[in-house]
Amino acid sequence: MKQFQCDLLTRRITPKVVKNLMGKLILYTMLIGLAFVFLQPFIYMLVNSFKTYTDVMNMSIKWIPREGTLENWTLAAEAINLDTTFFNSLLVTLLSTLGHLFSCSFVAYGFTRFRFPGRGLLFGLVIFSIVVPIQTLSVPLYMLYSNLDWVGTYLPMVVPTFFGMGLNGGIFIFLFRQYYLSLPPSLEEAAALDGCNEFATYFRIILPSTGSTMLVSFVLSCAWHWNDYFEPGMYINNTKNYLLPQMLPSMYDFFEKLDVNTTQESLEMAMKYHTGVIMAATLICVIPLLIMFLFLNNKFMQGIERTGLVE
Amino acid sequence: MKKQQGGLQKRKALVGYAFIAPWLIGFGIFCLFPVVYSLMFSFSEIQDPTTFSFKMVGLQNYMDAFLVDTEFLPNFLQSVGDTLINMVLILFFSFFIAIIINRKIRFRSFFRVVFFLPVILGTGFILDQILGENLQEQSINVVRDLLFSEEVVRAVPAEFLEMVQELLNRITVVLWNSGVQILLFLTGLQGISSSIYEAARVDAAGEWEQFWLITLPLMSPMILLTIVYTLVAGFTNSSNVVLEYILEIAFEKNQLELSSAMGWIYFLFIILFVSLTFLFMRKPIDRASNR
Numbered sequence: 001m002k003q004f005q006c007d008l009l010t011r012r013i014t015p016k017v018v019k020n021l022m023g024k025l026i027l028y029t030m031l032i033g034l035a036f037v038f039l040q041p042f043i044y045m046l047v048n049s050f051k052t053y054t055d056v057m058n059m060s061i062k063w064i065p066r067e068g069t070l071e072n073w074t075l076a077a078e079a080i081n082l083d084t085t086f087f088n089s090l091l092v093t094l095l096s097t098l099g100h101l102f103s104c105s106f107v108a109y110g111f112t113r114f115r116f117p118g119r120g121l122l123f124g125l126v127i128f129s130i131v132v133p134i135q136t137l138s139v140p141l142y143m144l145y146s147n148l149d150w151v152g153t154y155l156p157m158v159v160p161t162f163f164g165m166g167l168n169g170g171i172f173i174f175l176f177r178q179y180y181l182s183l184p185p186s187l188e189e190a191a192a193l194d195g196c197n198e199f200a201t202y203f204r205i206i207l208p209s210t211g212s213t214m215l216v217s218f219v220l221s222c223a224w225h226w227n228d229y230f231e232p233g234m235y236i237n238n239t240k241n242y243l244l245p246q247m248l249p250s251m252y253d254f255f256e257k258l259d260v261n262t263t264q265e266s267l268e269m270a271m272k273y274h275t276g277v278i279m280a281a282t283l284i285c286v287i288p289l290l291i292m293f294l295f296l297n298n299k300f301m302q303g304i305e306r307t308g309l310v311e
Numbered sequence: 312m313k314k315q316q317g318g319l320q321k322r323k324a325l326v327g328y329a330f331i332a333p334w335l336i337g338f339g340i341f342c343l344f345p346v347v348y349s350l351m352f353s354f355s356e357i358q359d360p361t362t363f364s365f366k367m368v369g370l371q372n373y374m375d376a377f378l379v380d381t382e383f384l385p386n387f388l389q390s391v392g393d394t395l396i397n398m399v400l401i402l403f404f405s406f407f408i409a410i411i412i413n414r415k416i417r418f419r420s421f422f423r424v425v426f427f428l429p430v431i432l433g434t435g436f437i438l439d440q441i442l443g444e445n446l447q448e449q450s451i452n453v454v455r456d457l458l459f460s461e462e463v464v465r466a467v468p469a470e471f472l473e474m475v476q477e478l479l480n481r482i483t484v485v486l487w488n489s490g491v492q493i494l495l496f497l498t499g500l501q502g503i504s505s506s507i508y509e510a511a512r513v514d515a516a517g518e519w520e521q522f523w524l525i526t527l528p529l530m531s532p533m534i535l536l537t538i539v540y541t542l543v544a545g546f547t548n549s550s551n552v553v554l555e556y557i558l559e560i561a562f563e564k565n566q567l568e569l570s571s572a573m574g575w576i577y578f579l580f581i582i583l584f585v586s587l588t589f590l591f592m593r594k595p596i597d598r599a600s601n602r
Contacts, residue, residue, distance in 0.1 A: 027411065027416070028416075028417075030411075031411060031416065031422055034408065034426070034486065035422060035425045035426070037482065037483055037486050038425050038426065038428055038429070038486060038487070039425060039428075042428075103333050103334070103337075106330060106333065107330060107331050107333060107334040109330055110326075110327050110328075110329070110330020110331040110334075111330075111331060113327075114323050114324065114326055114327025114330065115320070115323065115324065115327065116323075116324035116325075116327040116328055117324065119327070122331065122335075125338060125342075126334070126338075128342075128582075129338060129342050130543060131543050131546075131547070131578075131581060131582060131585065132342070132346065132547075132578055133546070133547040133554055133574070133577070133578065133581075134547075135549070135554045135557055135558050135574065136349055136557070136571070136574030136575065136577075136578055137342070137345040137346065137349055138558070138561070139348075139349065139352070139561060139567055139570075139571070140344070140345035140346075140348035140349050140352075141341070141345045143348070144340075144341075144344065144345065160337055160341045162333070162337075163333050163334060163336055163337020163338075163340070163341065164333055164334035164337050164338075165334075165337040165338060165341040165342060166341075169337075173334070198326045198330075199326075199329075202330075216494075219430075219431065220430070220491075223430065223431040223432070227432070230549055286432060289431045289432065290431070292431075293424070293427070293431050294424070297420070297423075297424055297427075298420075300427075301420075301423060
């Protein structure tokens, strides 16, 4: 206590204190400014999703709706068939993520710890598979899947992930390889002395130690698959099997066309399905990912801070 | 003894192949096969669309992409220019953000969640919408409201305001595309041992010196990785103008051959550009980080 009082008494407004304060002020202003740029679209969507039609049309109401309504959310949930599309998306996302985690960690280990002819070239091809834009391959891939009778099913999205391909599969191989490179070889040497063969060593010792890389890959793979609409848009043509993000483009299209027509009927539709509904629908698509991220956030950060040397 | 060692090496190699076998199969089916097919398309002309019988026409489609099609080259150049400008900005902002959220700041976990939003939402339709016209208009207006009062808006020329808008626009796009880069930089920063900084502080190095003499050289391998990632992500982004154009040629104008040729021109450019970047930057970076 006494120490504290002394500190207060002896503290003078020196140039150094001013400089420190200024530094802090600039730092926090920038932080808040940047955070605002990131959050602004969300706040905008959130606010609009609670607005009624008259509030949306009223340009003077920007941030606080005059009369809040939940109707947009129920309309949006109905319009995107939430009860089926949500579970479809969940299924595809979880299966593909599982495929990525399993295959990429396994394959990356082969690329890191064993020497074999052609390793450099093959790893180069892993990078190649990341770099080649999926759009260039979409036509032959479509032909392939239609020959296999996979069009209309989820197989085109799920099966490649179990072979280290699929959406950004190469990136996960790369991530796991970075992790394995940081492991000391003594771990495997000890296991080999105890009579483990390479596969047992991998499954019993290496795989259980990948926790943090697994988690980072899990979050990324989930997010990328959940958000993807290019591949589902190509292969899923049956409304019953639609995935959640697929509904949004058609909804935005529908919304744009409403403005053009001027019949009584379309006016009524426009009053029912206004920006607020679209915003609610967009938020519904995002919320599952947000919840997952908020749950895993601490662990995710620890995964990044694996080395934990700060502070 | 020697023979035994050779045998062991052979066994190791075989096990290695066994580990990568799933990927080899997957690559063959889901990448190599389509790549070969698409290459074949690009050198041929489809005669009967129902059976896909085609005849080789050599480089005709590649010539057409440049000489006949008037929109390909401008789209191509715009994509490349956009990617390069965005890369510089993304690198700068993400490095900056990574450094500040790596410091001791108040509400650090809140800021971290906010800055990682793009990592989970940074792909897909939602991002395109957030950055698309609908919200862009709105966000620009909001930012402008905050920055300028009515008098300022009236006093300055419209061109200047447009420029500012353009700039803000780009910053929004850049920030929303820098999620993974912030992640990479943060990982790199975490990897620098705090004892190095302590030693520097003992030697009375200020924050500024610590940044230039420790952080930057030690981060340079990560910076190279991030540059390569950003280039690839920018070039292969689905909202890229040239890729959109290539898809339009394929599916709306039904010119598969031309679209494949354009795809390969673009892809060759990416590969060349990225590998040249890597080659030219690797040496100085190795030197810097091993100092």
